[in-house]
Amino acid sequence: MAGWRFTASGIVNSRAKVTVVVSAVLLITGAALRPVEEWVRKAEPHPMRPVRARRINAVLGQGTSMAVLGGFRALVADLLWLKAYLAWSACDLPATETMIRVVTTVDGRPLCFWLNGARIMAYDMTQWRLRAVGRGGAVPTALRRRITDEQAGMALRLLEDARGQHPESAAVCVEMANIHLNTRADPAAAACWYRQAAALPDAPYYAARIHAELLKRLGRPREAYAWLRQLHPTLPPGEEAAGAPVVLGRIRDLERALEIPENERYVAPEVDVVAQRQQKID
Amino acid sequence: MNRVAFSLARMNLIAGNTFREAVRQRLLPLVILVAAAMTGSAMLFRDFHFGSSELKFVMDVGFGALTFFGAILSIVASAQLFFSEIERRTVLTVLAKPVWRAEFILGKLGGVLLLLLVYCVLVTTLLAGLLWWCETALMKADPGAFEAGRTVAYAGLVWCGLVQWLKLGVLAALTLLVASYARSSLFAVLAGFFALVICQLQSLARDYYGMMDSSLARGGLELLGLVFPNFQLFDVADRVAAGGTLSIGLIGGIAAYALAYLSVYGGLAVYCFRHREL
Amino acid sequence: MNAIEIDGITKDFTPGLFGAKVRALDGVTLRIGAGEIVGLLGPNGSGKSTLLKIVVGLLAPTAGACRIEGVPSGRVEARRGVGYLPEAPDFCPHLTGFELVLFHARLGRAPRAGMKERVEAVIARVGLVEVMHRRIGTYSQGMRQRIGLAQALVTDPRVLILDEPTAGIDPVGAAEIGAMINRFKTQGRTVLLSSHSPGQIEDLCDRVALLDHGRLVLQERVDELTRQGGRTALLVDPLPEGVLGELRGWLQARGVEFHGVEMPRSRLERVFLETVGRRSKGGDERS
Ligand SMILES: Nc1ncnc2c1ncn2[C@@H]1O[C@H](COP(=O)(O)OP(=O)(O)OP(=O)(O)O)[C@@H](O)[C@H]1O
Ligand SMILES: [Mg+2]
Numbered sequence: 014m015a016g017w018r019f020t021a022s023g024i025v026n027s028r029a030k031v032t033v034v035v036s037a038v039l040l041i042t043g044a045a046l047r048p049v050e051e052w053v054r055k056a057e058p059h060p061m062r063p064v065r066a067r068r069i070n071a072v073l074g075q076g077t078s079m080a081v082l083g084g085f086r087a088l089v090a091d092l093l094w095l096k097a098y099l100a101w102s103a104c105d106l107p108a109t110e111t112m113i114r115v116v117t118t119v120d121g122r123p124l125c126f127w128l129n130g131a132r133i134m135a136y137d138m139t140q141w142r143l144r145a146v147g148r149g150g151a152v153p154t155a156l157r158r159r160i161t162d163e164q165a166g167m168a169l170r171l172l173e174d175a176r177g178q179h180p181e182s183a184a185v186c187v188e189m190a191n192i193h194l195n196t197r198a199d200p201a202a203a204a205c206w207y208r209q210a211a212a213l214p215d216a217p218y219y220a221a222r223i224h225a226e227l228l229k230r231l232g233r234p235r236e237a238y239a240w241l242r243q244l245h246p247t248l249p250p251g252e253e254a255a256g257a258p259v260v261l262g263r264i265r266d267l268e269r270a271l272e273i274p275e276n277e278r279y280v281a282p283e284v285d286v287v288a289q290r291q292q293k294i295d
Numbered sequence: 296m297n298r299v300a301f302s303l304a305r306m307n308l309i310a311g312n313t314f315r316e317a318v319r320q321r322l323l324p325l326v327i328l329v330a331a332a333m334t335g336s337a338m339l340f341r342d343f344h345f346g347s348s349e350l351k352f353v354m355d356v357g358f359g360a361l362t363f364f365g366a367i368l369s370i371v372a373s374a375q376l377f378f379s380e381i382e383r384r385t386v387l388t389v390l391a392k393p394v395w396r397a398e399f400i401l402g403k404l405g406g407v408l409l410l411l412l413v414y415c416v417l418v419t420t421l422l423a424g425l426l427w428w429c430e431t432a433l434m435k436a437d438p439g440a441f442e443a444g445r446t447v448a449y450a451g452l453v454w455c456g457l458v459q460w461l462k463l464g465v466l467a468a469l470t471l472l473v474a475s476y477a478r479s480s481l482f483a484v485l486a487g488f489f490a491l492v493i494c495q496l497q498s499l500a501r502d503y504y505g506m507m508d509s510s511l512a513r514g515g516l517e518l519l520g521l522v523f524p525n526f527q528l529f530d531v532a533d534r535v536a537a538g539g540t541l542s543i544g545l546i547g548g549i550a551a552y553a554l555a556y557l558s559v560y561g562g563l564a565v566y567c568f569r570h571r572e573l
Numbered sequence: 574m575n576a577i578e579i580d581g582i583t584k585d586f587t588p589g590l591f592g593a594k595v596r597a598l599d600g601v602t603l604r605i606g607a608g609e610i611v612g613l614l615g616p617n618g619s620g621k622s623t624l625l626k627i628v629v630g631l632l633a634p635t636a637g638a639c640r641i642e643g644v645p646s647g648r649v650e651a652r653r654g655v656g657y658l659p660e661a662p663d664f665c666p667h668l669t670g671f672e673l674v675l676f677h678a679r680l681g682r683a684p685r686a687g688m689k690e691r692v693e694a695v696i697a698r699v700g701l702v703e704v705m706h707r708r709i710g711t712y713s714q715g716m717r718q719r720i721g722l723a724q725a726l727v728t729d730p731r732v733l734i735l736d737e738p739t740a741g742i743d744p745v746g747a748a749e750i751g752a753m754i755n756r757f758k759t760q761g762r763t764v765l766l767s768s769h770s771p772g773q774i775e776d777l778c779d780r781v782a783l784l785d786h787g788r789l790v791l792q793e794r795v796d797e798l799t800r801q802g803g804r805t806a807l808l809v810d811p812l813p814e815g816v817l818g819e820l821r822g823w824l825q826a827r828g829v830e831f832h833g834v835e836m837p838r839s840r841l842e843r844v845f846l847e848t849v850g851r852r853s854k855g856g857d858e859r860s
Contacts, residue, residue: 031476031570035563036522042559043521046552053528053548054498087533088359091352123537125348299649308679312668319667383663388724391629391657391734392680393649572586573631 090120101133104141109133110167117174127175128188135168135192165196186210187220200227218248218255225263238267242279299393306402309389313376313406322375323410326368330418333360334425350447351536353429357422358532361415361459368414369463370487373407373470378480386573397565400475404561407467412460419456423449451535454546461553462529466491468560469524475567493519494526524556574643576732576763577605577628582637584623584787597623599787600637605765605780607731610758612774612795613767615784621767622660624784625736628765629657641732653682656730660737662721666710670701670720673709674727681728692727699723700749714741722750733757735766739773751777775799804832 097112113130120126142160143152152160169192175185190206193199204227211221221244228237241264248257264279317323334357380386380403389399426447434441470487477483497520528549531541584598598620605611613621626632628639630646644651664673674692683691696705699719704712709720718741725733738754739747754777757764768774774781775795783791812820821831 027570031567035472035476035567038559038563039522040518042555043523046524046555047521049548049552049555050525050528053545053552056542056545056548085359085363086530087351087355087536091355120533120537122534122539123348123351125351129348297650299653305680305682308676312665312676316665316667379665383665384659385662385664387626387629387631387659388657388662388664388677388721389680390631391652391655391659391725392677392728393652393682394680395649572633573626 086120090116106138106141121178124184131168131171131188135165135196139164161196165192168192181213183210183213183216200231204228234267234271246282301395305394306398309399309402310405313403314409317372317376317410322372326364327417330360330364331421334422350426350430353426354536361418365463366491369411369467370470370484372410373467374474374480374483377403377474396569400564400568401561404468404471408464411463415456415460423452448535451541454541455532455535458529458531458549462526465524465553465556468557472560472564475564494523497523498525498527575604576607576642578640579603580638582627582634585635597787601789603782605763607763608761610764610778611780612778613782613784614774619784620787621784622736625734629734654731656725656733658721658725658735658738664709669706669708671705674723677724678727683728695723695727718742731762733762733764737768738766
């Protein structure tokens with residue numbers, strides 16, 4: 014670079030030249046950086062789904078959707094969650110349902126929106142409807158059943174959508190299991206979801222234990238016993254939440270109940286063996 | 296004849312002077328105050344007793360304010376600090392010294408980057424303090440929810456602040472490029488905001504309209520996507536607030552992307568400025 | 574070697590993208606030797622500022638070339654020994670005068686040792702010591718002009734290019750700056766300055782270059798120009814009745830042509846210089 018050179022051409026030419034050079038360099042840069050851009054986009058743990066623009070526009074109006082698209086998606090979702098909260102405080106069922114749906118559409122990344130939304134649908138809304146139907150009096154069992162089922166269905170559909178965005182989240186499966194168990198009194202479905210939850214990497218330890226408990230309650234103690242036998246060696250002995258002694262206790266209970274012969278009974282690995290195995294893994 | 300080499304020291308001198316001017320113009324204090332007020336107003340969420348998701352709200356509002364006012368600061372400061380030199384003709388006294396035009400324009404960029412860094416550090420620190428305070432209050436109120444210790448990813452917060460700085464830096468370099476070519480400060484500011492909108496929206500637009508029939512419109516979008524950086528890549532704060540994590544690789548990728556754009560915009564700004572009539 | 578060589582400089586401006594060309598300079602050629610003081614004289618819009626910017630390398634000419642101490646103006650190296658004062662400079666109002674001059678001293682790669690003292694000395698030379706730690710935003714027009722001069726001088730340049738150095742400066746200050754420029758001459762520095770005021774150029778410069786509509790219409794040594802006609806003016810106290818007639822007759826008898834009578838026009842300036850100048854001198858003695 015030897016200083017800027019005096020050009021003999023006029024300014025119009027010079028400006029035109031600058032414009033062309035700048036545009037060309039920008040295009041080349043954009044093309045060259047495409048791979049980096051794609052790589053960063055792919056590296057997202059929860060790839061951002063394009064929000065369905067029409068749907069958001071219909072609910073929120075143009076301005077808010079611009080904010081959503083303009084990088085303030087989380088903030089908009091928070092504010093909409095506030096609206097959902099206000100509707101919830103007023104026990105306004107249609108508004109609450111719409112807002113929960115909108116919030117999760119705008120920003121499906123935070124789990125708390127999905128989980129809290131499902132709980133509101135399954136439990137609170139059921140209460141509201143029962144209260145409205147009963148007007149203080151008792152609600153006929155058939156009607157109660159229907160309302161509870163409908164609300165559980167609504168919550169489960171929401172959680173199915175959540176699984177679409179968070180396939181690796183155990184919390185969603187646990188929530189589904191809870192709803193099956195608590196509102197529909199369907200331990201078989203619940204057991205199934207607890208097992209799915211237990212298979213996921215961030216599963217809480219209790220999911221596997223409850224799965225066994227439900228199998229026992231369903232009259233399938235052999236399955237429960239087999240499940241617990243293969244579960245126990247995977248539990249870290251030192252951790253309280255893992256509850257290895259509790260699981261061992263249940264195994265012994267089942268062995269007594271099922272009258273498993275002494276020589277076929279489960280032999281717990283020595284603690285230090287487990288520790289050695291742990292060390293190898295580390 | 297001894298050559299005068301490009302000197303980092305002189306560039307830093309100009310950067311320091313630019314930063315000092317911005318600070319004395321009360322540009323930075325004003326924006327920091329506003330962003331702080333916004334962040335503080337996130338405390339209103341406390342009245343709703345959301346429990347631990349209150350922290351997510353505070354974080355979202357804080358980063359929203361950081362990004363929003365940072366974008367304004369970045370565009371206005373770049374255009375203003377450049378054109379004030381042109382309009383006051385002080386650029387003439389600077390360039391009448393043995394100073395490369397590259398040193399001048401990169402010094403301006405450096406000054407704005409420093410300004411944005413201070414801004415991002417201050418607002419992020421403030422946000423972290425606020426979160427810490429809120430979290431402590433929540434932990435006292437509901438110890439059960441915090442059995443595993445604090446839930447806010449404070450390290451992630453720092454990374455988010457850094458990524459926001461990179462994004463604002465790219466925006467500043469883009470605005471400076473426009474300013475080095477444009478005739479008026481107003482034009483540069485408007486073009487900066489226009490570019491910001493395109494940068495933020497172009498990738499979504501490509502996703503939506505990628506399947507469009509009109510190949511003309513699709514080609515146009517592709518072209519926009521090539522010319523402007525994709526700012527969606529920098530929106531990592533949402534992810535941290537939503538409980539996600541940031542890998543070093545991801546941050547490295549984002550930083551590489553930002554630095555590439557920073558150097559290209561800086562280089563082009565130098566090129567435009569060398570062809571500018573003063 | 575000439576300190577400044579201006580060779581057939583032509584400059585066209587094109588305001589707007591499709592505007593008509595404006596020819597600001599048209600084939601200007603001028604050579605300035607080392608140690609010479611040359612004044613550019615010309616009406617508004619004649620191209621003085623444009624020419625000076627081209628000399629400093631801030632503008633590229635449409636045609637022609639320009640060199641400072643043999644180095645083409647467009648190169649950064651050419652500006653190593655140059656001090657430039659732009660027309661009506663306006664500095665960042667948030668800086669103090671001291672900070673501004675220090676900044677330019679550093680930019681001009683002045684040696685670090687003793688830099689602060691040198692900056693203070695330069696500011697003292699332009700008479701701003703009392704206000705140097707005040708923000709420039711609080712300066713008057715003339716103070717800004719002086720601080721502009723200080724930033725041009727602080728790198729101790731061999732070539733000074735001053736665009737209307739005394740615009741907005743009071744006559745005392747203008748006289749001081751004139752004295753400063755005269756000192757540059759004894760120090761062997763080269764000065765190229767522009768002015769509207771023929772009187773100032775006459776006082777300061779060795780040579781005058783007259784620009785009109787971008788053309789160099791005249792360049793001549795000032796003493797040659799002023800000696801033209803070789804006339805003599807007498808300045809006397811008010812003449813009594815009839816003396817003028819006698820004087821005229823007396824001169825005619827000796828063959829001296831009598832051209833006319835004028836009232837001296839610069840009386841007010843002289844009064845100003847005598848009163849204010851004495852006051853500021855007195856102030857110096859006190860301090
Ligand atoms: N940037 C520019 N764009 C277009 N025209 C310009 C530009 N700068 C100067 N001119 C034109 O060039 C001519 C010379 O201007 P210049 O400023 O050199 O005059 P000047 O002799 O310094 O006048 P003054 O005594 O008023 O300072 C004028 O006609 C002016 O309009
Ligand atoms: Mg002029």
